[in-house]
Amino acid sequence: MADHGSSSAPGFDFGDEEQVGASRAVPQARRVAVLLPLPLPEAYDYKVPAGMELGEGNYVEVPLGPRHLLGVVWGPGAGEVSDTKLRPVAQRFDIPPMPEIHRRFIDWVAAYTMAPPGAVLRMALSAIGGMEPPKPITAYQLFDPGRLAELRMTAARRRVLDLLADGPPRPSAELALEAGCSAAVVRGLADAGVLEPVLLHPTRNIPAPDWRLPGPVLSPEQAAAAESLRGKVAAAGFSTTLLDGVTGSGKTEVYSEAIAACLEAGRQVLVLLPEIALSAQWLERFATRFGAPPHQWHSDLSGTQRRATWRDVATGAARVVVGARSALFLPYPDLGLILIDEEHDPSFKQEDGVIYNARDMAVARAHLGAIPIVLVSATPSLESSINADAGRYGRLDLPARHGGASMPDLKLIDLRLDRPPRNRWLAPSLVTALTETFAEGEQAMLFLNRRGYAPLTLCRSCGHRMQCPNCTAWLVEHRLAGKLQCHHCDFTMKLLDVCPSCSAEGSMTACGPGVERIAEEVTQLFPDQRMALMTSDSLIGPHAIREMVRRVQDHEIDLLIGTQVMAKGHHFPMLTLVGVVDSDLGLGGGDLRAAERTYQLLQQVAGRAGRAERAGRVFLQTYMPEHPVLQALISGDRASFYEREADERHEHGMPPFGRLAALIVSGEEETTVDVVARALGRTAPRSETVQVLGPAPAPYALLRGRHRRRLLLKAPRAVSVQPLIAEWLSRVEVPGSVRVQVDIDPYSFL
The missing domain is CATH 3.40.50.300 (P-loop containing nucleotide triphosphate hydrolases)
Structure with a gap:
């Protein structure tokens, strides 16, 4: 079954250009087509019960087998199933119908990515339960003040009654809080018949953004750009x-x-x-x-x-x-x-x-x-x-x-000449720069795009490497949490003292640095500096992120050490030094976009330094200072770098000058996966302009317990690859135990 794709290349075919109108009623329809949020290729017909009016886009509940599912009326029924076999729509939800533009968008995404429309609809209905109105709240209002004579009046009861004398019904907890009494006082008045309960539908009193508020003073360049966007x-x-x-x-x-x-x-x-x-x-x-x-x-x-x-x-x-x-x-x-x-x-x-x-x-x-x-x-x-x-x-x-801030100065540190001490990862010149920064009362950032303590753990005695049982990936040591973890499937196990292969004791050693290991080194070098880790492991949820940002802004932290979550978007005025521990990470592997992505990431990291009146410095540690990516960063010549990247892709017909589509074949049985992959390879479309590479094992040949094979279709820009792939897939019978995913315009080749 085909899944989906993405489009990073220019020149979409957007199809029909008809005007987008309001949702249309299904005229005199006694049957409607309902699209369900399941990986289904088409909508199913349902009977419209007497007295129920349905239009396109209405959200409905319908039966499917023993279950009832949320769906959307996609149009008139096809009429291919007899009325006697149709099951009725169970209910229509009282909420504005899905706009026609949104339904067209779902259909367009499904067609482009070769995903079933129902699978795309499932993303659009990701808040299942949102159709039901919020549950009503029980509130209280005055009912029979005449019964007050039968009650012993207390100060607390009087305060509750005064609150309700001229106001709307209010929930018990709210009354008790404002009257300074317990909820039992309110319940007692209700039990006595003085108050009566009413059901209120909750409202969300969220203030709306006010476009009339004045914005900051813009520079002439900013003002010109803003005026263009307003236009x-x-x-x-x-x-x-x-x-x-x-x-x-x-x-x-x-x-x-x-x-x-x-x-x-x-x-x-x-x-x-x-x-x-x-x-x-x-x-x-x-x-x-x-x-x-x-x-x-x-x-x-x-x-x-x-x-x-x-x-x-x-x-x-x-x-x-x-x-x-x-x-x-x-x-x-x-x-x-x-x-x-x-x-x-x-x-x-x-x-x-x-x-x-x-x-x-x-x-x-x-x-x-x-x-x-x-x-x-x-x-x-x-x-x-x-x-x-x-x-x-x-x-x-x-x-x-x-505001007059200057771009930071960038410097390459050649690790072949400026070597860190044994079992250390920061070059002496970077350590000196950190010392100077802290002496000036400024902040610094060390960037390494590796979570955990070390990317690999092996046995010094026999060379055994700790690998994930579910993935073609090494287990990453997280020393602070005392575990080894796979970052692909989240498999975890405790740190080992004994090698599981040769049983040697005390032979397991961490290889290479992660951010935790850099933090350990920094703590030894600068024990008096306040340091914090900024990774997806240490920042769980928006509150933790907001708190970290606050601590940096309030200068409660001298040094940030982290991964790409801190590489972009943040503005810290006192942060003047950025050190990139491994600038070469990401440049290898033959990925189509490896150089571009590394350039973008390092440029974004460098951009955290010197964003206010204090000048910034950026040090890039590398074993390949001559690499075009690093030379482009140092020279500031982005245009030449992009031009060289574009020329290389144009020469090889790669995106955005050509089209790529990947087929990923996966399953739990390796033999069955290979059979399907080879069948797809034999029946692949080929011509003077269309090439198919593979099948070949994916770089992560085992991922989350599934064996994976890849095929890559390469075609000129003018070729519409979706019909080619649809016809290709129709030639091969794929068993239910195997999944074939289609990735239009792939970004990842893993």
Whole structure:
């Protein structure tokens, strides 16, 4: 069964350009087609009960086998099943129907990614239970004051009655709190018949962002960019704009003016961020600018919060939504602007379930809805940069930092010449720079994109390496937690004193550094400095992230050590030194985007230094100082680096100048997986222009207990690969124990 794909290349075929209208009633329909949130290729027909009016987009509950499921009316029934065999719709939910534009978007994503429409719908209905109205709250109001004569009046009872004398019904807990008494006092008045209970439907009194509040004073360059974006919003048509500004140039302040313009027009705004770690300071700045927080959408929300937010979006009460990639699939009735911050970030690509790139699907959503979209980055993706150069996207440049701050000085540390001491990982020159920074009362950051203490544990006696039993991956030592862990399937085991292969005692040793090992070294070097780890292991949830950001801003921390969660988006005025422990990490492996991604990550990390009036320094430790990525960073010549990357891809017909699609065959039985993979290899489409490579074992040939084989289809830009793949898959019978996933425009080749 095919799963899904992503699109990082320009030139989508958006299909029908008909105007998007309101949900249509199904005329005189006694049967409707209902799409269910299951991996199904089409909608199922259901009977409309007498007295029930249904229109396209209505949310309904329908039976399927012994279960009842939530679904969406997708249109009139096909009529291929006799009326006598149809089962009736169980109920229609009292909530605005799914907008037609949203249904078209779901169909478009399904067609592009080759995912079943029901699987895409499941993402759009990720807050199951949001259809049901919130449970009513029991409140109390005055009922029979005449009975007061029968009661012994107390001061507490009098305060409760005074609160209700001229006011609306109020919940028991609220009455008790404000009257300064126990809830038993309220219940006693109700038992005596003086108060009567009433059911109230809870309301969410969330303040709306106020676009009329003044924003910060913008520089001439910022003001020009902001005015251009305001014009795009006012034009109320499709456009894609790349907002390309160096770190610290004030891109958020600029696109906030576009948000204000959209709110002024009375429409909704969606802002996508790649990681929740970026949201803490962003939310604070948004609330300062607009006087109220936006609605949030991410995996760390509780079920109640997700359901409430889903309903607020569907009813139009949510004016601005900021969230992770899944926020794109909320049912906006009047979306007027989409913003993709850090548009280059690989976190926008979903690799499980429906495989898609949220940035590219957002461009499609903007096109279908005839609204502007803004892609924001200090290091744009090569695809977006080429689109801007070709005129398919507009481009706004912010080449300088705001407020007179200068870009940091970058220096390469050649570890072949400036060697760290044995069993240490920081070069002497970097240690000297840290010493100078702390002496000036400033803050520093050490970056290493490796979680845990060490990436590998082996036996000194026999060479045995600790590997995950479910994945082709080494177990990572997390010394602080006392465990070995797989970062792919989360398998864990305790740290070992005895080798499981040769039984040698005390022979297990950690190889290589992770952030915990760097922290251990720093603690030995600078015992008096206040240090903190900033990783996905140490920061669990938005509250922990906000607290960490606060501690850094309040200078309760002298040194941050962390992974990519701290690499972008954060603004710490006193942070003047950044040290990259291993700049070579990520440059190998033959990945199509390895050089580009490493350049972007290191540039973003470097951008944390010297963002205010104090000058910043960045030290990049490397064994390959001559590498083009590092030379581009030192020279500041991004244009030449991107041009060289583009030339290489153009020469080899790689995206965005060609098309790629991957087939990932997986299953628990390796032999069966190989049989299916070889059958796909034999029947693969091939021509003078279309090539198919593989099948071959994936780099992670075993992942979460499933054996994996990959095939890669390569075609010219003008070729529509989806029909080719659909016809290809139809030639091979795939058993139920094997899954074939389709990844259109793959980002990961693992």
